[in-house]
Amino acid sequence: MITKLSHSTLYVKDQEKALEFYRDKLGFKVIMDVTMDNGFRWITVQPPNQKDLEIVLMKPLAGPMLDNESAKAMQLLLDKGLMGAGVFDTDDCQKTYEHLRNKGVEFSQPPAERFYGIEAIFRDNCGNWFSLTERKE
Numbered sequence: 001m002i003t004k005l006s007h008s009t010l011y012v013k014d015q016e017k018a019l020e021f022y023r024d025k026l027g028f029k030v031i032m033d034v035t036m037d038n039g040f041r042w043i044t045v046q047p048p049n050q051k052d053l054e055i056v057l058m059k060p061l062a063g064p065m066l067d068n069e070s071a072k073a074m075q076l077l078l079d080k081g082l083m084g085a086g087v088f089d090t091d092d093c094q095k096t097y098e099h100l101r102n103k104g105v106e107f108s109q110p111p112a113e114r115f116y117g118i119e120a121i122f123r124d125n126c127g128n129w130f131s132l133t134e135r136k137e
Contacts, residue, residue: 078127
């Protein structure tokens with residue numbers, strides 16, 4: 001029986017830049033940062049209040065999961081900033097928006113009222129965009 005999702009992969013253009021963004025701007029905790037003998041780097045981070053999920057920051061490289069063509073396609077999507085990666089919840093969207101903007105996080109949409117709550121849209125530095133959402137009760 002499956003009990004939970006423990007890891008989710010987020011493809012990034014540059015692992016070092018991604019690590020700096022998620023650690024230094026978003027305040028995520030680094031769980032693993034290991035470079036293997038073959039040069040493959042395994043980095044996982046997690047939001048400070050979500051101890052049961054690790055986000056894998058991975059370059060889209062050809063290998064067991066992606067063939068050459070798929071890796072290039074993924075890289076192209078990242079280069080264009082078209083990877084919509086998910087939703088981060090917050091208790092106060094306006095306050096979090098201001099805090100992250102002051103840290104240099106790029107927002108394509110400021111906080112706005114939606115039927116499901118207050119939402120802002122931001123981008124990381126590696127081609128992914130996210131919803132930052134304060135959900136309605």
